[in-house]
Amino acid sequence: MKEAMQRLREASIRAILESNDTEDLESLRVKYLGKKGELTAILRQMGKLSAEERPAMGQLANQLRSDIEESIERRCAELSEAMLAMKLEREAVDVTMPGREPQLGHKHPMYNVLDQIKDIFIGMGFEIVDGPEVELADYNFTKLNIDEGHPSREWTDTFYFTEDSRILLRTQTSPMQIHAMEAKELPIRMIAPGRVYRKDEVDATHSPMFHQIEGMVIDKGVTMADLKATLNLVVEKIYGKGTVTRFRPHHFPFTEPSCEMDIQCHKCGGKGCPTCKGEGWIEVLGAGMVHPKVLAGCGIDPDVYSGWAFGMGLERLAMGEYKITDLRLIFENDVRFLEQF
Ligand code: DAH
DSSP: OHHHHHHHHHHHHHHHHHOOSHHHHHHHHHHHHSTTSHHHHHHGGGGGSOTTHHHHHHHHHHHHHHHHHHHHHHHHHHHHHHHHHHHHHHTOOOTTSOOOOOOOOOOOHHHHHHHHHHHHHHHTTOEEOOOOSEEEHHHHTGGGTOOTTOGGGSTTTSOBSSTTSOEEEOSSSTHHHHHHHHHSOSSEEEEEEEEEEOOOOOSSSOOSEEEEEEEEEEETTOOHHHHHHHHHHHHHHHHOTTOOEEEEEEEETTEEEEEEEEEEOTTTTTSOOTTTTTSSEEEEEEEEEEOHHHHHHTTOOTTTOEEEEEEEEHHHHHHHHHTOOOHHHHHHOOHHHHTTO
């Protein structure tokens, strides 16, 4: 029996020292010390010993048990120490490595132009307002005096959400005129920049989504002279003092009279060049005096109040200012493009 315990001691200590992970050690513990383990099997033989031999053997067995336990524990501690060391080495940070430079984004050139325009209007006492892109046909068309049969209401031109043509993606920022007149105290001076949507194929000058800026003034005694003076001032702030404008008669359902404003080409001074496509003039915006029917529809008495309004395309303005020749560049947001501004 003594020999059996000696063999168990040698075999178990060797196995424990050779084991390389803690799960292994646990199965060794079961193998040697468990209820069905090898030490227990040896102890079962105790019955065969004489009463004198038993205490000495019992002592030996207890010693063996605690020695095996101790070596398991020691090996276990060694292994977890080694694992920690390995982990620390793997996760070590080399503080002498050069850092990665953070990539900063770039302000979009179109928003530079928008900010400039906002500043100009804020300086003249205008308020900046924001409104829904999902709009009721009532606001996008009807209240703007655009009749049922008008071509811009066609399903081929406008993104509708409902079969009854009641809800749509706004095709212009002009519904913001109605929202302002219905919600605000008079007088009103506001501009409303934002996205608009039309069913256009993408090409160098078209996109199904683009931006407009709407502007409107409603007060007592407002005339076409205010419209012209204000817009001339804005144009001079954008394109420089002395920039020449011209107002051509036009038609919009929600203004009467209506006009389009051109600026004389700032590149060639009106002689005609590639920038103005040989015209000498560049079309900038549509404008007019708010139609009395539109005022009345918003509960404003056209005999007491009058107003003027304008709408202009923001992309076109930015393209002119930064000499961008393809509208698609504005929306692709390629950093190599944006970095140039
Ligand atoms: N909403 C018009 C368009 O998209 C532009 C416009 C013209 C707006 C005349 C106005 C205006 O406010 O008075 O073509």
